[in-house]
Amino acid sequence: MLSPALIREFKAQVGEDAVFTAAADLMTYSYDAAPLEPVTPALVVRPAGSDALSRAVRLCNQNGLPLTVRGAGTNLSGGTVPPAGGVVIVTNGLNRILEINAEDMYAVVEPGVVTAKFAAASQAQGLFYPPDPGSQAVSTLGGNVAENAGGLRGLKYGVTRDYVMGLEFFDVNGEPIKTGSRTVKCATGYNLAGLLVGSEGTLGVFDRITLKLIPLPAAQRAMVAVFDQADRASETVSAIIAAHIVPATLEFMDNFTIRAVEDYSRVGLPVDAAALLLIEVDGHPAQVKEDAERVEALCRQHGAASIRVARDAAERTKVWEARRSALSALAKLRPTLVLEDATVPRSKIPAMVQAVNDIGRQYRLSIGTFGHAGDGNLHPTILTDKRDKAEWERVEQAIAAIFDRALALGGTLSGEHGTGIAKACFLEKETGPATILYSRRIKKALDPNNILNPGKIIAAAP
Amino acid sequence: MADIRKLRRLMRQLEEQLVVCMRCGMCQAVCPVFAQTGREADVARGKLVLLDGLMQEMLDDPEGVRDRLQRCLLCGSCAANCPSGVNVLEIFLKARAILAGYLGLPPLKRAVFRRLLAHPETLDRVVEFGAVFQKLFARPVNEIVGTSCARFGSPLLADRHFRTLAAVPLHRRRPALNTPAGAAGLRVGFFVGCLIDKLFPNVAEAALRVLEHHGVGVFLPEGQGCCGIPAISSGDTQTFNDLVRRNLEKFDSAGFDLLVTCCATCTSTIKKIWPSLCDDDLAARARSLAARTMDISQFLVKRVKVGGPAAAAANGRVITFHDSCHLKKSLGVYAEPRDLIRANPVYTLKEMAACDDCCGMGGSFNFEHYGLSARIGRLKRDSIAATGCAVVATGCPACMLQISDMLSRAGDRIAVRHPVEIYAESFSAEGRKG
Numbered sequence: 001m002l003s004p005a006l007i008r009e010f011k012a013q014v015g016e017d018a019v020f021t022a023a024a025d026l027m028t029y030s031y032d033a034a035p036l037e038p039v040t041p042a043l044v045v046r047p048a049g050s051d052a053l054s055r056a057v058r059l060c061n062q063n064g065l066p067l068t069v070r071g072a073g074t075n076l077s078g079g080t081v082p083p084a085g086g087v088v089i090v091t092n093g094l095n096r097i098l099e100i101n102a103e104d105m106y107a108v109v110e111p112g113v114v115t116a117k118f119a120a121a122s123q124a125q126g127l128f129y130p131p132d133p134g135s136q137a138v139s140t141l142g143g144n145v146a147e148n149a150g151g152l153r154g155l156k157y158g159v160t161r162d163y164v165m166g167l168e169f170f171d172v173n174g175e176p177i178k179t180g181s182r183t184v185k186c187a188t189g190y191n192l193a194g195l196l197v198g199s200e201g202t203l204g205v206f207d208r209i210t211l212k213l214i215p216l217p218a219a220q221r222a223m224v225a226v227f228d229q230a231d232r233a234s235e236t237v238s239a240i241i242a243a244h245i246v247p248a249t250l251e252f253m254d255n256f257t258i259r260a261v262e263d264y265s266r267v268g269l270p271v272d273a274a275a276l277l278l279i280e281v282d283g284h285p286a287q288v289k290e291d292a293e294r295v296e297a298l299c300r301q302h303g304a305a306s307i308r309v310a311r312d313a314a315e316r317t318k319v320w321e322a323r324r325s326a327l328s329a330l331a332k333l334r335p336t337l338v339l340e341d342a343t344v345p346r347s348k349i350p351a352m353v354q355a356v357n358d359i360g361r362q363y364r365l366s367i368g369t370f371g372h373a374g375d376g377n378l379h380p381t382i383l384t385d386k387r388d389k390a391e392w393e394r395v396e397q398a399i400a401a402i403f404d405r406a407l408a409l410g411g412t413l414s415g416e417h418g419t420g421i422a423k424a425c426f427l428e429k430e431t432g433p434a435t436i437l438y439s440r441r442i443k444k445a446l447d448p449n450n451i452l453n454p455g456k457i458i459a460a461a462p
Numbered sequence: 463m464a465d466i467r468k469l470r471r472l473m474r475q476l477e478e479q480l481v482v483c484m485r486c487g488m489c490q491a492v493c494p495v496f497a498q499t500g501r502e503a504d505v506a507r508g509k510l511v512l513l514d515g516l517m518q519e520m521l522d523d524p525e526g527v528r529d530r531l532q533r534c535l536l537c538g539s540c541a542a543n544c545p546s547g548v549n550v551l552e553i554f555l556k557a558r559a560i561l562a563g564y565l566g567l568p569p570l571k572r573a574v575f576r577r578l579l580a581h582p583e584t585l586d587r588v589v590e591f592g593a594v595f596q597k598l599f600a601r602p603v604n605e606i607v608g609t610s611c612a613r614f615g616s617p618l619l620a621d622r623h624f625r626t627l628a629a630v631p632l633h634r635r636r637p638a639l640n641t642p643a644g645a646a647g648l649r650v651g652f653f654v655g656c657l658i659d660k661l662f663p664n665v666a667e668a669a670l671r672v673l674e675h676h677g678v679g680v681f682l683p684e685g686q687g688c689c690g691i692p693a694i695s696s697g698d699t700q701t702f703n704d705l706v707r708r709n710l711e712k713f714d715s716a717g718f719d720l721l722v723t724c725c726a727t728c729t730s731t732i733k734k735i736w737p738s739l740c741d742d743d744l745a746a747r748a749r750s751l752a753a754r755t756m757d758i759s760q761f762l763v764k765r766v767k768v769g770g771p772a773a774a775a776a777n778g779r780v781i782t783f784h785d786s787c788h789l790k791k792s793l794g795v796y797a798e799p800r801d802l803i804r805a806n807p808v809y810t811l812k813e814m815a816a817c818d819d820c821c822g823m824g825g826s827f828n829f830e831h832y833g834l835s836a837r838i839g840r841l842k843r844d845s846i847a848a849t850g851c852a853v854v855a856t857g858c859p860a861c862m863l864q865i866s867d868m869l870s871r872a873g874d875r876i877a878v879r880h881p882v883e884i885y886a887e888s889f890s891a892e893g894r895k896g
Contacts, residue, residue, distance in 0.1 A: 024526030025501070027515050028508035033486050038511070040520075046500065073502070074487040092500040116491075137491040328545035335481040387481070 002042050006063060010045060013055040018093070020044040029088040032073045032080040033135070034422050035336055035386060041068070041082040046090040050207050053094065057205050058174030060087050061451055068453045069201040071112060071140030075147050076339055077420025079200040083455055089205065091142050098208065100125055105213045106165055106182050111142025111206040115149075118211075127213040130157035133416065134327060142206045148198030150416030152323070155374035156248045156282075157214075159416060160197065166210035167193045172447045182210050195442075200418055201453035203446050217282035220248070221292040222310040222319045225277040225299040226270050230254060230357075232303040233275035234350035237373045239298050240279075241346045245291055250374025251278040251323050254353070257330060257368040257381075264329035267322045273305070277373070278323050280316075326370045327381070334366070334383040338395060342406035343377040343415030355405040356380045363398040365391070377415030403429065424459040469524060472560045473517035480517070482548045483510045489540035489550075494820040494838045495533060503530045506540035506550050513557050528561040533831060535824030535838075536695055537787035551792075552738050555694055559739070562697025575693045575701040582687040582708075586633065589660050593627040600626055606877055609870035620832055623870035625661050625863055632663035636670065638684045644677025646766055651718040652682040653709070653732065653755075655689060655725035657859035665724050665859065668886035669758050675889060676766050683712040689728040692825055694739060706740045710747050720765070721755040724882055726789035726858035727825070729757045734792060757789060759799040759857060759881050768885065769801035778810040780851040781884065784842065784865060785818035786858035799857050799881040806888035809853070814845040821856075823864035836868070843868035846876065853877045855884055 011019045030038035047053040060067040066086035095112040102125045115136040119129045132151035150159040166180025179192035227233040253276045262269045281291040310316040331337050344352045360367035371379035413423045439458045489506040502508035515521035541550040578585045600610040609623035643649040687708045693701035723729045732755045736748040762768040790796045822838025846854050866878045
C-alpha cells in the first residue's frame with residue numbers, strides 16, 4: 001500500500017483521473033497474455049502526455065517504486081506482469097501518430113499507437129509498415145519495440161528492430177534521451193536505439209518512436225502446398241531458402257493444427273495432410289511470377305502432394321485466414337494454451353519439427369506446431385489445463401526440453417515473444433554467465449535503484 | 463448481506479466458462495467502451511479477471527466488481543471477436559445475477575423491476591399516464607427525427623433528445639389478433655416488446671400490414687410482457703423469470719409456425735437468454751420457443767421470400783442501415799434487413815463506415831453512463847451523417863432511440879426508421895410521407 005500523501009503526489013503530477021488506486025482496477029493490470037501467476041500492482045497511472053509520463057517515471061525513482069510500462073498487455077513472456085508493490089504505467093493514452101512523412105518515408109508515433117491502426121494509416125499514404133505480430137489489432141508500437149515483436153513477414157521484411165530509426169525515451173530520472181534520427185543514415189553517438197529495442201522496459205520509458213516505412217509491394221501471389229510427410233514440408237522450407245528465394249511469408253502448419261483449423265473454420269484444408277506450407281511471394285509483378293514458379297517447382301521436387309495457387313484476392317485472403325485462425329482454433333481445444341517461439345537456423349527446421357513431435361510424445365502432451373518456418377521461428381503450441389498440476393509439471397519439463405533442443409541446434413529461446421519472466425531463468429543457457437553479468441552491469445549503471453521493470457530478462461541482480 | 467463464502471461458491475458455477483479466457487486481449491480491438499476510456503476494467507478481459515479474482519478469493523470487493531461489470535453495453539462485440547470463444551454475455555449476465563443476489567438490487571431498480579416491469583398492466587397504466595402529461599415537460603426539437611427535449615432541468619432526461627411516448631400505444635390500437643394463415647400458408651406469433659408498444663407502435667403496425675399483405679396469419683395475444691432483458695441485465699432473476707413465465711404462457715400453447723418480433727433485442731433475448739438463464743422448470747419450454755423465434759426481416763426474406771433482385775433506383779432517397787449488435791453479432795442477421803430495404807425501389811441503400819459498430823445504447827447503460835453512451839453514439843452519428851442520407855434504418859428500437867438522440871442533438875435532419883417500415887411503404891400509399 002502506498003501512503004495517501006504519495007498517491008496525492010502522483011495525482012498532482014500525473015493527473016487526478018490518470019491515477020487508479022481501487023483494488024478492482026489494480027487487479028486488471030496484474031497479468032498479460034503469458035500463462036503466469038498474476039501480480040497486482042500497488043498503483044496504476046495512465047498519463048495523457050509526455051510531461052505526465054516523465055513525471056511519473058521520476059516519482060517512481062524518487063520513491064524507489066518498481067515501474068512496469070504496459071501497452072495493450074498482449075505479450076507472451078510476462079514482460080508486463082508487475083513486481084509486487086510496483087507501479088504500472090499504461091501508455092495507451094499516448095496514442096497519437098505525430099507524423100507520417102510520405103516524401104522521406106518515415107513516421108513519428110507515440111508509444112500507445114495501435115500497430116494495425118498505424119499500418120493502415122501508412123497504407124492510406126501508399127506506404128508499408130511490415131511488422132505484423134499476431135496481436136497487431138490491439139498491440140501498441142511501444143510494446144512492439146520493447147519486445148522486438150516479429151510477425152509473419154520476418155523472413156523478407158525483418159522484425160520491429162529493422163524499422164526503428166530513432167527513439168526519444170525517458171531515463172530512470174524522467175530525463176529525455178534522444179537517439180537515432182529521421183535520416184536514413186545516422187552515425188552519431190552510441191546506438192542506444194539498438195540497446196533499447198527489446199529491452200522490455202528495463203532501461204528506459206519510450207516517449208516517441210521514429211519508424212521506417214517502405215513502398216508497398218506492387219504484386220503478391222499466395223499458394224498452399226500439401227505434404228504427406230511433415231519432413232518433406234520442412235525440407236522444402238530449407239530448399240526454398242537454399243535456392244535464395246525470399247518469400248514474404250513462408251508458414252508451416254502440422255497435421256494437428258490443420259485439423260484444429262478445419263474443425264473450427266471449415267475453410268477446406270486437407271485434414272489428411274501431414275503438413276502444409278502457406279507461401280506468399282511479393283514485389284514487382286515479373287519477379288513475383290518468376291519466384292512463384294520456382295517455389296512451385298521446388299515444392300514439387302520435394303514431394304508436395306498438391307499445390308494450390310490463389311487465383312485472386314479472395315482466394316489469397318482465404319489462405320491467410322486459415323493461417324490466422326490457427327491460434328484461435330487451437331485455443332478452443334483446452335483452457336490453457338502455451339505458445340512457444342523457440343527459433344532455429346532455417347536449415348534446422350526439419351530437425352526442430354521432429355524434436356517437438358518427440359517431446360510431445362515423451363511428455364504425453366498435445367502440441368500443435370505451426371509458424372514462421374521461413375525464418376526458423378516455429379510456434380510449438382502446448383494445449384493443457386493449468387489447473388491439472390501433474391500435467392502442468394510435464395508442460396514445464398517439455399518447455400525446458402524444447403529450449404534445450406533449440407539451443408543445441410544453434411537457435412534461440414525466443415524469436416519474437418521476448419524473455420520477460422517466463423524465459424529469464426533460461427537465458428544464461430543461451431548466452432553464458434558473462435553475458436548476463438555484462439547486461440546486469442549495464443542495467444545497474446542506468447538504473448541504480450533497479451526500478452525499471454525489475455526481474456525481467458536478466459532476472460534479479462545478485 | 464449474505465456470507466461471502468456463499469458468493470464464492472456461486473461464482474464457482476462460472477469456473478468452467480471463465481477458464482476459457484486465455485487473456486490474449488483481442489477484445490480490446492472491438493470494445494466500444496474501451497475505445498473511449500482505454501481502461502482495462504472496461505474491456506471483457508479485465509472483467510473476466512475480476513470475476514476470476516472474486517472466485518479465487520484474490521479480491522474482496524464485490525461492489526467494485528459489480529460496478530465495473532455494469533460498465534458494459536452487452537453488445538457482444540468481444541464475444542464475436544474472441545479467439546477462444548468465451549461466452550462473455552452469458553458469463554456477465556450470470557455474474558450480474560449472482561452479485562445482485564448477494565449485494566441486493568439498488569432500491570430504484572428494485573422498485574421499477576418488481577412493481578412495474580413485472581406487472582405489464584401497471585406499467586401500461588403508468589406509461590399511458592405519462593403519455594398524456596409528457597407535453598408538460600417535453601418540448602419538440604426536431605420534427606424530422608421526431609425528438610423532444612426537457613422543458614426544464616431533469617436529472618432523468620438530462621440533455622437528451624428523446625422520442626416521446628406514443629399517444630396511443632399498440633396494445634390500444636390492436637389489443638389482440640388471431641388470424642388464420644392466408645396465401646403464405648404461414649402463421650406467426652407476434653411478440654411486440656415494450657419499446658415498440660409504447661414508443662414505436664408504427665413499426666408494429668407496419669409489420670402487421672406487411673404480414674397481412676403477404677397472407678401470413680397472426681396470433682397476437684393480449685397482456686404480453688417485457689422480454690425481461692432490463693431485469694436480467696441488472697441481475698434481477700426473479701422479475702426475469704416472472705416475465706419469461708408470463709410470456710411463455712401467452713405463447714407456447716398457441717398454434718403458430720414461428721414467433722417473430724420487430725425488436726432485435728427481444729429476439730436475441732428470447733433466443734439466447736431465455737433458454738440459458740431461466741429457471742430449470744421453464745427451460746424446456748423456453749428452448750422450444752427459442753428455436754421457433756425469428757427477427758421480422760429474417761422471417762420475411764427467408765420464409766415469405768420477400769425481396770429478391772429489386773429494381774432499386776440509382777438516384778433514390780439515400781438510406782443507410784445500422785447493424786444492431788443484437789441482430790448481427792448475436793443472431794448473425796445482417797443481409798435480410800438490407801434485402802427488405804432494397805425491396806423498396808424508392809430508396810438507394812448507401813452503407814455507412816463501420817455499420818456494425820455499436821451505437822452505445824446498451825439499455826440501462828444509457829441511463830447509468832449517459833456521458834460515455836453519448837460519446838460512443840456520437841461516432842455512430844458521424845458515420846450516418848457522412849453518407850448524406852435522408853433516412854437511417856435499424857432493426858432495433860433501442861438503437862432507434864439512441865440514434866434519434868444523437869442525430870437530433872447534432873441538428874441533423876435524418877429520419878430514423880425500421881426496415882419493415884421502409885418495406886411497408888413500398889405497397890402502402892399512406893406510408894410514403896417518410
